[in-house]
Amino acid sequence: MSDLLAELRAALPDGAVLTDPDLLRGYRRDEADLCAYGMPAVVVRPRSTDEVVAVVRAAAARGVPVVPQGARTGLAGAANAVDGAVVIAMTAMDRIVEIDPVNRIAVVQPGVVNAALARAVAEQGLRYPPDPGSWESSTIGGNVSTNAGGMCCVKYGVTTEYVLGLEVVLASGEVLRTGRRTAKGVAGYDLTRLFVGSEGTLGIITEITVALRPAPEDSLTLVAVFPSTAAAGAAVAAISSAGLTPSLLELLDRTHLGAIEAYQPMGLRTDAKALLLAAADTGARAAAELERIAELCTAAGADEVYAATDAVEAAALLQARRLAHPAMEKFALDAFPGGNGGLIIDDVAVPRTALAALLDGIEKVSAEYGVPIGVVGHAGDGNLHPNIVVDRADPASVERGRLAFDAIMQIALSMGGTCTGEHGVGLLKRDWLAREIGPVGVRVHQAIKAALDPAGLLNPGKVF
Template identity: 55%
Template structure:
């Protein structure tokens, strides 16, 4: 420990090093439940690429593991410390280096907050679409590390589709530049896409070139109430089958709606079994909403209410963004699943999840990026009750098994981390895992970067 600190101090300012155990303990884990976390030896908060390189050279020389972190808003344990590690927090590297309206790119450091970037590019008439629910606090580096999504993915896609290039400090301290600033480019293997979603296990992202889009018109939102989740999922299928491209298509089940009302008195209709929110940011959103409203009615909606203006629309979206905090308030702990299935199987996924909740005697609310088939079943439980905690973990696994059964994936946007390591092996198979471990060894032969995560 003394040797580690002495070497780190040779290339870092005093304020970049945190050794107080009470403070370092606060950096030990992200927001996931049931994920083991160790005790870090030190927390480092670099401000420059050179400082990150110094940390990695020191770590390699002393064979000390390094756990990269952003804002620790993750839900899979990917940012959890291991015993004796260096926690490398990138939150101080938070500069927007460039915004180019001509090239439609932004160049940023990893600690930039998603919402800060979004507002900055809006001032130039541009738009950065990825918007995770934690967009006011999560960092771009964390978004890239977990390949995060958000509410707008149904039209605009996920983070991976907006990362053009990266600067990455490798395990031995070398600096790797991948990708491009150009609109097109296919030179060599696509290392940029490989690094997106790698959860800090291949390198430390220190700069990103991000694609931007022209800012769309303000969206309008429609809310549709359904007598069953199956009817709501039928409406989703009709909307997508007819070729509509909503900017948002979100579903909240009855449990979620009631939780949001309980937390914030939003006045959402508690008699509904499922609430579908659909938005368009087209030149004539009212016409698009009318067409979708007719499809919802045909699918069995009991009420369809289009918002008259952006303010009403934002109120509905605020209710959706509050879904996870509201469900977290139901019991003392939650496990948030992240299973994505083909849209055509969404109804089966929700029905199966309801059956699992009944089988295990638990409250499980589901909010969903319905347009993507990406569901977030939230298992609510009392963490002080050993039996309830056991049932929560078993129900979580049952939900993931159901997702795979329906042709889906164990994670659509939250990542693998610690929480889903065993399930990744089931999804990818023996050959897939072996190849991924080979890639990990090529980037990080000593296994120092975020050990125990992903693979």
């Protein structure tokens, strides 16, 4: 180990090799609850691809595992350290290398924060759509590694739709360039998208070329208040069925409405059983689209439908939605004495037609296992986050939460859904991935992993 440290210190600048245990502790885990994590032997903060190569080669030569990390905002434990690992913290590689407004691409280092890129391209009349809840702190490298989603996905798709090319340091220390800078290209296997969402298990991403879109047109926003979650689910199916393409279609249940109002009063109707937040952004057509969405919400049983009167009100509604995660964390924390409340965050996605049935199923699971479950999510995509509230100090409560978590995934899979719509597999859902993709799928994953990382050093134990 001292030999490894000496090699790392020789290859990296002063201050880029951390070994102080107090510092290392901060690099042990991401934001997923209930996932195992270890203590890294060393954390390195490289500033260039060459430095990443040096780190990977030094670790590989000694059979030491390598765990890449972005901002550690992940919700599945994919960035958790294993004992004795070299953690490569990519946050110091945070340069926007290029923005090309005519070809609508940007080239960035992996440590660039999502919001920093979004704001930089906005200054040039462009948009980088993927907007995970963590966008103010999570990095593009982390977003790419987990194929992050967000609220825009219902119309604009997830991260992978915007990744044109990558530079990746392989387990061998070789530098691979994938993809292209052109709008179209089909040269060879789609290695770019093999690395997107591979959660650091196949290589260390050191540069990313993303596609941009023209800046969004003005959007209009509405809120529909429902007397039942099932009615809200039916409204989503009706909107999809009518061929509408809202630019945002989010659901908040009563638990979340209450949690948000307690966290920061936003004037939400806390008596509602569910609320849908919808937007349309096709400029001149937005008003007509939103009117149609309002009609369909009313037809599905909405008590009240109201449109934001201006951009300020629309922004406030979006802000309320963005508060759902911290507000629910606070709600959970306060739900049990001693601040021991915690959340198990689920992330299932089902066909849109199954949304109402899934919401129903979640209510039953909550009753059956005796755990409060709040539901929030990207209803337009059929992607929900059931947030299960447990008392971390009480093993029985945690166990009931775990069982509820499993029961919800079982329901989603039985509906033709997936165990993860956008958070990824990490450690949290390894067993569920295996169930979802079956033994042949697992064998193919193993074969590809072995082809690219035969010694199994890159982010070991994650995904499968």
